[in-house]
Amino acid sequence: MRPFGRHLHNQIIVPLVFASIVVAVVAIVVAVSLVGRIIQSWIDESVDSALINTESRLETTSDDLQRSIKMAAEDSRLVAAVTSNDVQSLSGVLVLLNQSLRADNLMLLDEDGGVIASTGRLQLSPGVQPLGGSDRDWVVLSMSHPVLVHLSQAYTLTALEPVKGPEGLTYTLALSSIVDDAFVEHISEGSGAIVGVYDSKGTPVAARSPRSVDGDAAVKALRNPGESVTAAFAGIGEGKTVPLELSNETFRLRAQTIAFKNDPTGSKAYLVVAMPTTVAEQTRRTTTNLICMWSALAVLILLGLNWWVARRVSGPLVQLSDSVGRVAEGDFSAKVSFHGTNEITHLADNFNTMTDSLRERSESLTKKVLELATLYEMSRALGSTLDLETLLDSVLDSAMRIFNVELGYVTLRDRDTGHLTVRSLRGAAAARPDEAAVRTSMSEWVVREGRPLIFNPPRAGEESTGRVDSVSGALAALCVPLISNDGTIGAITVGSRDPQHRFTSDDVRLLATIANHVTIAIGNIELFSSLQDAYLATVRALAAAVDAKDPYTRGHSDRVAQFAISIGDSMDLAPEQRTALEMAAYLHDIGKIGISEDILLKPGTLSDEEMGQMRHHPLIGANILKPIAFPWPIAPVVRHHHEHYDGRGYPAGLKGEEIPMLARVLTVADAYEAMISNRPYRRGRSEEDAILELRRCAGTHFDPRVVDAFIRVLADGAEAAGAIGAVHFDALGPEEANAVFVAVCDGMFASFRRLGGPRLAANLEQDINTTFAARDLPYRLSAGHLACEDVGVITEDEQLDQMRIAMGAVASFIERTSGASLVGHFYAEAVEALPERMRHHADRLGLLS
Structure with a gap:
């Protein structure tokens, strides 16, 4: 959109015209306003002068009267x-x-x-x-x-x-x-104003207009005081005037108290002066008209000058614009030439130099643009997600678009096994390639050697080599390694089945740039994942320490966390909210560290005083967590997880939407777990009774939406449990039982490795293998994975005994190294990560007594 047209002449003239008019209007407004204030000030000064003159003549009259009476006396x-x-x-x-x-x-x-x-x-x-x-x-x-x-x-x-x-x-x-009209005329002589005198009660006494002023209407208004006179009385002492609007004329009024200096009785009256503004208004209008006239003349002169300057500038620029258009169409021979020594001539010389340079740099710039576009695509992909699969898919799609190919894949090396696996694949067959295809692919060589690799199809007349990438089936392919500080972690490959496609050394440099960014992003994702796992492990350890104070609540935080996460999944919470909810669930009772064990372990009902102390634990917990810089808002959830939806909870008495959403979810999960768990002073309720209690308290204790979501979760879980319950242990074969046992052991050892580090994990692995060998158990740990040896045919009971003995050994060594509280957490974490069927069988096997 061009508000001033296409031509530079118009684009110069129109803004200048607009600016000139704006300046003129502003100048007129300012001048008129200033003149108005000056005239208003002059009128007010005239009123003050008339008032002073009248007061002076009144004082003189009083003095004359006093001298006369002294002479008479x-x-x-x-x-x-x-x-x-x-x-x-x-x-x-x-x-x-x-x-x-x-x-x-x-x-x-x-x-x-x-x-x-x-x-x-x-x-x-x-x-x-x-x-x-x-x-x-x-x-x-x-x-x-x-x-x-x-x-x-x-x-x-x-x-x-x-x-x-x-x-x-x-x-x-x-x-x-x-004091009559004649008296008023005498004391106001020479003031040029209409004067009125009022007694001490404000009653009009006399009013008179000078002969030089047609003030009959004003005299009448002073003799019959209205709002203006009342306002003038109200302004006594403030030194301000008030307007008196009559049909044909406007006056300015001011009132003053009449008091004699030598009157000890303090008798007083009021003097009101009305000054006509006709002459002042005529002066203001005349001045305003003159200002407008001269401003309009100045604008016209300025417009003429602007037009002349614009024509002097726009003419050469039109010629220059035509030449620029030719250059834009690809004609770099366009030249411009002007006579003179001004800035436009200098601009023409620079333009001619520029066209020569453009002709030389066009190809180089094209390549630079391609590289910049690639980096831009990469920056968007790298900054948009912390999910590894999403990141690799996005980067691979961008790389394929940049190189205009239809095939691509990313391989990563497993840090524990060293095996290379395809993590993202585009354009190839739908099925993932097998290990043999990966081992013979070009990415295997690139990862092993740490160098990029190109192969292109033979040109016309050359002998065919028959080389095809075993993973993607590409005839032309380019693969570069992903190199981090720890070595080569994988490779990224792009390719095409087009026999005419060729990759060059510039393509290697470009894909290497992409690979460097991908390597950094993978490192960031792994670092974030490790940090999150460390947070979770630390939180679970803290929760275990809290639960350990009371044998009846051991595992309470784990179960509350499971319920809370299930509710969060049902309510479609964002991943960040889900993580915050899980952390808060594990830590919600950390404040009980500050509660006496006599109260925590009391078998009977708590007294009011003890209950009051117990109700401090949310605040204690929030204060413990407040200094910790969690990436998620944990402390508010812990603080308010005992608030009631109707505002009768504690510690703050929040109600409804005032309570944080995650705290409302945690309240329901905590209450349900407490209802179904056994305590020293009561047996736990059945699930049906607990659900009825949740429904009954929905809207008072609990958020109805959270209760509905939890009941849906429980209903879905009951259906799944019924379906799984139909599979008896008799239907569980020895291979599946063995798979469950191996998965649980691997999960526990992985949790220990994340918490203790690789060195401590290696020492633990060695001790456990020694124990397995000493007890003649058919198991062996290698690089964090449990392997089972073939022992021939044994009964199910013998197999189960071997599993429990081995699990006991694993638990014993973890307890010796990290404490008993973490054993249960590691086991629960491992079981929770299993599929539904395997999780059910793990519970039925009772591997950890």
Whole structure:
């Protein structure tokens, strides 16, 4: 998909156009946003300035009022009238004083705050007490101050001044100015804003718009406060403005508390300033339009410049592209030539040099690609599996595809016998070749000599040699050895029945590379298998040590492991999960190492305290296993194998899917084995009773799905046991009995060899052979395998006695070397590996008493 078209010109122009537009849009957005913030900041500063101006003029008005009342209080006529306590004279003096003061109210209050005399628009009746007690108290203390107070039905700015009355009394002279629209217009003059005044309860008192502003709607909004005014009140002290949206215009509001510094009573009111944003919005729109216009002009200029540059670059590149197309089609004579000394000219020179080099290297590159493809195929095969058969099949298929042949096989040498066997075969007959075919094959010679071998069919006119590989039937074949640090372990062979096919020395090198990778992969698989076997042997030894503490639970871990693995197979667990389950089953009771033997071996029912200690064993076991770096998650399974599906188990009280799946499987296997086993304090249940108990507790103690899977396993096992049970010992011939005995001995010795190593196994083999010879037993161990000598005709009882004596000798030497606990494990492992029929007969023979 070409979003900008096929031509380079378009691929240069279109992204540049897109980038230019994006840059312009981003610049416009940023500029508009910045202008908007600047204008918003300017509006907020204008509101603050108007608020400060109004507060300043209000403070000035208050100061003027205070000075006026001080002058009036010091007037000699007033002092004389107060001293004489002549009310009529006082009224006349107040009228004369107010003619010059022009106040809305001038009054004199007695010691109790009652009106003695009053004049002005708000003239009050004698005896009325218009002020609060706190105002009078401060005046009594000879404190003059302004106060915002309601007088009669008007809200006023009132200045108070103490006046000495007769007999040492203190009267109060009050000078008031009504806070009305005219008052607001006076204090807001020059601010350019609509101003509203509210009393201490937030009730609107007056609002006025300057003549220069059409603010009737805003004045109305201030006189009838809504959400915006309420929000402005809420923002007092935060220094923020709030919007006032009207039908034709938007205003920004800010509220401020009115309080006088020299007012000891703390009287207050609220001042709300509304600043129109019409001019600011017009400025913002004009600025935005100018930014957009100049940005568009800049984009057009940039686009023209981009087009010119693109044409200068794309023209020569079109010619170069045509020449590249010719080279891609195989024409290495294509040349390009440009005039000038720029980068494009240099590119043309390099292109001409490249075409000359391509002509020389094409064949070499083809071979390199083939080798790289081979290594790629190998890396996929080697990294995808740890199963030897799968690995060999995959590698052989890849090699056959690389060499374009239809035949191939891999042979490996048995480490114990030295025999060469075919492990993977492709393209030959369906049946595996016999030993004679392998011994005469080219792979036998390659493994013996440790060198690669090629044979090709004769060319036309040459005498036919009649050589054919005995395993694959190939006329042309190539075989290379698989060489490890321990020597040659096998060989890989590819071949063809086509008489025209030829292998070369380069093919030898390529197949040798494959062989090296295969050898490394085989070593890794064997190492992993040995590690896994060592883990399993160690785990079984630990399990045997735990089981040995209690004679009644000896073999418990083995049986639980068998049941758990059967359940895992029925539930189609992944191989990694199956291995983890087996390990956890062997180790699930390892925590009992930390439990007192008095509790473990107690014949009766455990007390609550003893049961509490016993319930610690999952945690003890998990803590023992936690530091061990198992390749599988063992510790969580051991920790939670006593959890109940309904959450009433221990130690964590997990329920349902919270319990690990493998722990749920182990819980069922452990419970079933415990139910059918004998204990000092009870006999084991029958299998039928145990199955009924599993069904009854499904959904409470156990996961119902696990129970169903286990019951299927038990049902299948019962059917198989019934079929095998029909074969009596009388039907078991001496050859088959002998085969069972040999298979069990070989399995036990193989387990011992994995655990003890080849040197210890060789010493054990020598001791056992000496004992066999001393007791005149017809058996001999050789390279880990038991061989039986022909002793003629003997009875079945005599044969069985010989087997049991020999098995006793093997068990005795293993016990002497590794401990009694491992004998049973080795025997159980050997029997478990047998086919179903042989396993059944091994149990009936009772080889290990």
